[in-house]
Amino acid sequence: MRAPPMTTALVSTPPVTHRLSELDVLESEAIHIIREVVAEFERPVLLFSGGKDSVVVLHLAAKAFWPGKIPFSLLHVDTGHNFPEVLEFRDKTVAARGVRLVVAKVADYIDDGRLTERADGTRNPLQTMPLLDAIAAGRHDAVFGGARRDEDKARAKERILSLRDEFGQWDPRNQRPELWNLYNGRHTVGQHVRAFPISNWTELNVWRYIERENIELPPLYYAHEREVYRRDNMWRSVSPVSLPREGETVETRTVRYRTVGDMSCTGAVDSSAASVADVVREVGVSTITERGATRADDRISEAAMEDRKKEGYF
Amino acid sequence: MTLTTDTQTSIENDIVAAPEGTLFRFATAGSVDDGKSTLVGRLLHDSKAILADQLEAVTRTSTERGFGGESGGIDFALLTDGLRAEREQGITIDVAYRYFATPARSFILADCPGHVQYTRNMVTGATTADAVIMLIDARKGVLEQTRRHLSVVALLRVPHVIVAVNKIDLLDYDEAAYREVEASVRLVTAELGIADALVIPVSALVGDNVVDRSERTPWYAGPSLLELLETLTVIDDLDERGQATEAFRLPVQLVLRPQGAVVVAPELKDSYRDYRAYAGQVASGSIKVGDSVSVEPGGGTSTVTGIDFAGVALDEAFAPQSIALRLADDLDIARGAVIAAVGTLPPITRTLEADLFWLDPRPLAPGARVLVKFGTTVVQALVSAVTGRLDLTTLGVEPATSLAINDIGQASIRLSRDLPVEPYTHNRRSGAFLVIHPQDGATLAAGIVTAPGEPTRAGDGSGAGSEVSP
Numbered sequence: 001m002r003a004p005p006m007t008t009a010l011v012s013t014p015p016v017t018h019r020l021s022e023l024d025v026l027e028s029e030a031i032h033i034i035r036e037v038v039a040e041f042e043r044p045v046l047l048f049s050g051g052k053d054s055v056v057v058l059h060l061a062a063k064a065f066w067p068g069k070i071p072f073s074l075l076h077v078d079t080g081h082n083f084p085e086v087l088e089f090r091d092k093t094v095a096a097r098g099v100r101l102v103v104a105k106v107a108d109y110i111d112d113g114r115l116t117e118r119a120d121g122t123r124n125p126l127q128t129m130p131l132l133d134a135i136a137a138g139r140h141d142a143v144f145g146g147a148r149r150d151e152d153k154a155r156a157k158e159r160i161l162s163l164r165d166e167f168g169q170w171d172p173r174n175q176r177p178e179l180w181n182l183y184n185g186r187h188t189v190g191q192h193v194r195a196f197p198i199s200n201w202t203e204l205n206v207w208r209y210i211e212r213e214n215i216e217l218p219p220l221y222y223a224h225e226r227e228v229y230r231r232d233n234m235w236r237s238v239s240p241v242s243l244p245r246e247g248e249t250v251e252t253r254t255v256r257y258r259t260v261g262d263m264s265c266t267g268a269v270d271s272s273a274a275s276v277a278d279v280v281r282e283v284g285v286s287t288i289t290e291r292g293a294t295r296a297d298d299r300i301s302e303a304a305m306e307d308r309k310k311e312g313y314f
Numbered sequence: 315m316t317l318t319t320d321t322q323t324s325i326e327n328d329i330v331a332a333p334e335g336t337l338f339r340f341a342t343a344g345s346v347d348d349g350k351s352t353l354v355g356r357l358l359h360d361s362k363a364i365l366a367d368q369l370e371a372v373t374r375t376s377t378e379r380g381f382g383g384e385s386g387g388i389d390f391a392l393l394t395d396g397l398r399a400e401r402e403q404g405i406t407i408d409v410a411y412r413y414f415a416t417p418a419r420s421f422i423l424a425d426c427p428g429h430v431q432y433t434r435n436m437v438t439g440a441t442t443a444d445a446v447i448m449l450i451d452a453r454k455g456v457l458e459q460t461r462r463h464l465s466v467v468a469l470l471r472v473p474h475v476i477v478a479v480n481k482i483d484l485l486d487y488d489e490a491a492y493r494e495v496e497a498s499v500r501l502v503t504a505e506l507g508i509a510d511a512l513v514i515p516v517s518a519l520v521g522d523n524v525v526d527r528s529e530r531t532p533w534y535a536g537p538s539l540l541e542l543l544e545t546l547t548v549i550d551d552l553d554e555r556g557q558a559t560e561a562f563r564l565p566v567q568l569v570l571r572p573q574g575a576v577v578v579a580p581e582l583k584d585s586y587r588d589y590r591a592y593a594g595q596v597a598s599g600s601i602k603v604g605d606s607v608s609v610e611p612g613g614g615t616s617t618v619t620g621i622d623f624a625g626v627a628l629d630e631a632f633a634p635q636s637i638a639l640r641l642a643d644d645l646d647i648a649r650g651a652v653i654a655a656v657g658t659l660p661p662i663t664r665t666l667e668a669d670l671f672w673l674d675p676r677p678l679a680p681g682a683r684v685l686v687k688f689g690t691t692v693v694q695a696l697v698s699a700v701t702g703r704l705d706l707t708t709l710g711v712e713p714a715t716s717l718a719i720n721d722i723g724q725a726s727i728r729l730s731r732d733l734p735v736e737p738y739t740h741n742r743r744s745g746a747f748l749v750i751h752p753q754d755g756a757t758l759a760a761g762i763v764t765a766p767g768e769p770t771r772a773g774d775g776s777g778a779g780s781e782v783s784p
Contacts, residue, residue, distance in 0.1 A: 018558045018600055018632040019548065022337040022420050031624075031636035032595040035567040039649050039690070063624030064593070064636070067586050068572030098577075150413045157408045175408060176757045177438040177673050180746050181595070181634075182687055186755025200422055202413045288367045 023209055030057070030197035031064040032181060033160060034144070037195045038064075038071055040185040041142035044195070045135070048074040048101065049082075050090035051260045052217055053146030056206055057197055059215050061144075062097065073100040075138070077131045079123035080107040081241045081263045089218040104134040121241070122265040132168045135192060142185070142193045150202045151290070160199045166190035203258075203290050204283050211276045223256045223274045234267025258283075258290040335415075336548050341424040341439030341472075344449030345459040349480045353449060353518035354412070354425055357540065360525045361414045409438050418544035428459060433720040434673045436466045437760050441746070444548055445474035447539070452481045452491070452515070456498045462706045465722065468506040469669055469762065471742060474546045475503065476512045478539060482531065483517040489533040505709050514539055558632050561658035561775075562599035562607070563744050565689030566592045566651040570638050578625075591622055591638035592647055597689065597743035599655060600632035601639070606656035608774045609645055610734045615656055615774075616643040633743075650691035652734060652744075659774045660736040664729045665767025667701075670749065671760040672717040678725070679716045684758065685750040686727070689743070694730040694752070701726060717759075724764070732770055738762035 020028070034057075037044055046061065048054045061070045074094060078087070094101045106126050109115040115126050135143060149156045159175050161183045176184055185193055198206070210217065228235040228251065229244040235255050236242050242263050244250055255268035256279075273282045344350040359369075412423040424439035426432075440446055446467045450460050467475055477499050485491040496513045503511040514523055515531050516539060522528035525540045537545070570593050576586045601607070605618050620640035621628040631637045639653060647653070672678055682697045703714035704722040717723040738745030749759035 019336070020635065022335055025337050025634065028595060028634055028636040032567070032634075035593055035636070036690075039568045062577070065570065065572075066622070066624045066638075067576040067578050067589055068570055069575050069577055149411045153410075156410045156412065172408060177434050177760070179438060179748060179757070179760045180441045180743065182689075182746065182748050184687065184748055184750055184755065184757045186685075186750060188754060200411070200413075202415075202420075204415075205420075 023205065023212060026198070026201055026205055027060065027063075027209070029181070029200065030060045033183065033195060033197040034061050034064045036183050037142050037144065037161070037185065037193075040183075041193070043138065043140050044072045044142040044144060045075045045102075045138055045140045046072060046144040047131075047146070048076055048090065048094075049260070050076075050086040050093065050218055051146070052206060052210065052221060053148065053198060055093065055146075055215060055217060056201075056209060057144060057146045058093070058097065059213060060197060070097060070099050072144075073102060073138075075102050075104065075131075075134055075140075075143075077104045077127045077134065078106065079127060079262045079264075080105065080110075081123050083218070083220060083237075083260060083263055085220055086218045086260050089216075093216075102134060102138065104130040106130055122262060124262045124265055128168070135168070140192060141187065142195055144195050144197065146198060147196045148201050148203075148206070149199050158196065158199070160196055161185055162194045162196070163187060164192050164194055168192075170194075204280070207276065207280045207283050211280055218260060220257045220260065220268075222276075222279065223254050223271045225252055226255050226268065227251070228253055228255060228268060232267070235269065236267055237263060239263050335419040337420050337422065338445070338543060338546070338548055339422045339424070339443050340445040340447060340543060341426050341436075341443040342447045342449065343426045343428060343436050343439065343463045343467075344480075345428045345451070345454075345457055348428070348449040348451045349518045350425070350428065350449045353447075353478065353480065353516070353524065354423065356518050356521060356524050357423070358412060358414055360521070361416050361540070409435050416540065416544060421543065428463075432459065433462065433466060433671060433722070436463055437470070437671045437673065440467055440470045440472050441760065443472050445476060445543065445546055446472045447476045447478055449478050449480050450495070450499070452479045452485050452495055455495050456502055458706055461502055461709065464502055464506055464508065465704060465706060465709065466671065468503075468508050469671075469722065471738065474510075474512070475508050476514065476539070476542060477503075478514050478516045478518075480516050480518055482515040482522060483520050487515075487522075487530045489531075492531075492534075502709075512536075512542060514542070558598070558600045560598035560633075560741055562601045562605075562653075562655035563597040563689075563741065564592070564594045564601070564637075564639060564653040565597055565691070565744075566647060566649055566653060567594045567690050568649050569593070569647065590644075591620070591640045592651075592653060593636070593638045594653075594690065595636045596631055596633040598633050598741055600630060601655065602630045603628075607639075607641070607653050608656045608659050609647055610652050610654070610659055610662065610773075611732065612646055612651070613771075613774070614643065614645040616641040616645055618642075650689075652689060652691075654734075657774055660734050660740075661766060661769035661773045661775075662732045662771045663735050663767045663769050664732055665698075666727050666729070666735050666763050667765040667767070668725055668727055668747075668761045668763050670717060670723050670725050672719055672721045672723060672758070673760065674751070674756055674758040675719050676758075677716050677718045678723075678758070683752060685752050686729070686761065687748040687750060688733060688735075688746075691733065692750070693733065695749075696728045696730075697725050698728050699726045700724070726767075727761075734773055735763055735766040737764060737766065 065071060106123050109130055110117055115129060147155055157172055159178045187193055227238040229248040238250055254272055256271040256273055257268050273279045342350055342354055410425045414421050426435040426439040448463055479495050492515050499513055515534050516523045522530055523538045525538055527538050570591045572589060574587050576583055578586055601618060603618050603621060606615060607618060608615050618639060619642050621631045622638040680697060680699050684695050685692055686695045700715050700717055700723055702711040702724040705712040714723055736744050745763040747761045748757055749761055751758055
């Protein structure tokens with residue numbers, strides 16, 4: 001549905017009952033959270049990678065403030081290992097929405113020695129320092145993220161509004177109780193809050209919403225041919241930062257990505273799901289979680305995500 | 315425990331075929347060792363919410379820790395206890411949210427641990443729940459913690475209360491023994507004023523009456539736990555025609571006034587130059603274009619000229635939609651205001667009596683200066699007196715002058731400015747509030763209004779409350 005002009009008398013069909021569908025409930029909940037944070041904080045920012053979850057949050061933000069513009073800027077921590085087609089999509093989306101994007105680059109930190117490359121080559125854990133510096137430099141007191149509780153055991157325990165200290169640390173043992181839909185965003189100087197408007201969405205909710213709202217995504221979420229090799233039970237893309245080792249055979253396969261992150265630790269899955277409807281069908285029957293299927297960094301230990309989050313990862 | 319996967323294929327197919335359904339939120343609570351983790355694990359597993367890689371990880375860890383001995387069982391607690399400290403200490407620290415779906419509907423499960431900060435966890439889980447499942451051990455019956463949890467559930471008016479009498483296998487499926495436990499449950503729920511408590515005999519370990527009705531309890535004629543969850547109504551304030559019965563309330567989050575900086579098509583920009591709308595989530599009731607509304611503070615009235623949902627004009631909106639409301643008159647309305655159906659505003663007051671669920675390690679003493687958050691309003695307040703505390707043994711109120719963590723108490727509160735205050739029993743959204751520490755911002759307590767104080771001025775309603783007359 002597109003916006004009818006205010007001058008016309010177009011109205012939607014009245015609902016038969018006052019009961020909302022699952023997606024409508026989740027959408028209104030997310031819009032409420034986004035509006036609360038904008039109302040209660042001075043300088044919110046949205047972490048935007050061009051991945052499906054942050055794209056959905058951006059779409060919800062646009063709805064929350066229609067017909068006005070989105071009243072905050074976007075922030076991306078670029079590991080330097082991002083998929084080029086995702087960066088292209090990111091920039092196109094930012095331009096279309098007329099919002100400001102700040103990019104913090106992990107490469108700058110490696111170049112001047114503040115960070116060093118890890119032995120395993122993955123840069124996901126290296127994002128934390130540039131992220132915290134960018135939050136401090138932008139004097140952001142609230143940081144929106146597209147994290148969902150169904151992604152990981154540690155995220156399952158995180159609040160919708162999650163208080164972080166001046167080192168960005170999450171203290172899972174000392175979280176504020178979150179009651180009714182009354183969010184408490186109060187914080188002291190140096191603290192900031194991470195806000196997760198789609199906490200209660202599942203991967204399937206996200207895809208159904210993308211389908212319903214006709215939201216554009218980077219093409220690699222859909223089935224395409226790619227040169228890949230097998231590592232850690234995932235299909236890894238051949239790129240300058242993710243080259244096959246000896247004994248790993250490169251082949252061309254039809255794959256898609258369920259998550260889009262650092263190329264050095266994100267894998268593709270075999271898939272023929274070329275359209276959003278195909279993906280909705282595929283996600284509905286998947287027997288493996290999206291992170292389990294595609295993220296090497298979460299396999300480091302049972303509590304890999306929790307450890308990163310405590311250090312300020314998002 | 316042996317896990318079977320034979321149910322998975324058919325459920326998978328059903329999920330895909332199922333249209334998008336309703337969302338049902340429920341919380342699980344119980345004392346230590348009541349078998350809650352096993353029950354949650356069983357529900358998740360049998361509804362395919364545990365995916366292969368999660369199951370593999372949990373199986374691996376269970377084996378490494380010698381759970382289940384030679385037979386290689388699975389410790390279901392590992393599915394919900396995700397934090398390092400929880401795994402190390404074998405305890406559950408915080409409410410964990412889990413998501414699963416059946417062909418009938420989707421579920422959000424708030425798993426509330428029973429032994430650390432139990433009131434805090436229970437309140438967190440229960441305030442957003444459509445139902446609470448209280449788990450009790452059939453061999454132990456009603457414990458003090460059961461009474462405490464049920465008191466919280468009763469005071470918070472959770473729409474549906476399910477008491478799962480677990481480990482029925484250990485009573486050899488004996489009806490008489492079950493009926494005895496059921497009777498003691500009903501005694502407590504009756505005392506607490508919980509009208510329709512649903513009591514089910516289950517064995518989470520074996521699976522009796524969890525997903526499927528068990529042949530081993532022929533004397534139980536009711537539905538299985540999952541059948542119940544799939545059929546209970548989602549919210550309690552719709553009538554049989556599915557219409558909202560509570561009075562319309564919109565706490566204003568912010569005013570949308572883009573002043574020309576709009577995202578509409580260029581040829582429409584002129585018509586949006588003076589756009590002004592009040593954004594918020596409908597807390598209760600419904601509203602139509604053309605309806606009359608009252609606004610507090612200020613007491614002004616106006617008519618709804620438009621309801622916008624992100625560019626779509628609605629002619630009616632209802633809870634819990636996030637909307638923007640346009641009004642005919644230019645009233646002074648800012649964040650914190652409440653827009654209500656005309657004739658339904660409760661009296662305006664500066665004092666109130668409340669039940670407080672005290673959640674902070676620092677005790678509450680009379681005279682404490684705090685902040686309270688009602689809807690989208692935060693005001694300074696003073697706790698003028700602590701008047702009592704719930705005694706969980708007798709379920710009566712005992713005299714008290716202070717409240718400690720996990721206490722449920724009664725207090726008199728003075729507000730720094732006039733607010734339309736209504737009892738929680740009339741409106742679950744408008745009657746609820748947070749108590750916040752003025753310096754460090756900690757959430758000290760969950761509060762529910764039991765009685766508004768002396769009115770400083772009448773609302774525009776009858777004064778009796780906010781029920782819409784039939």
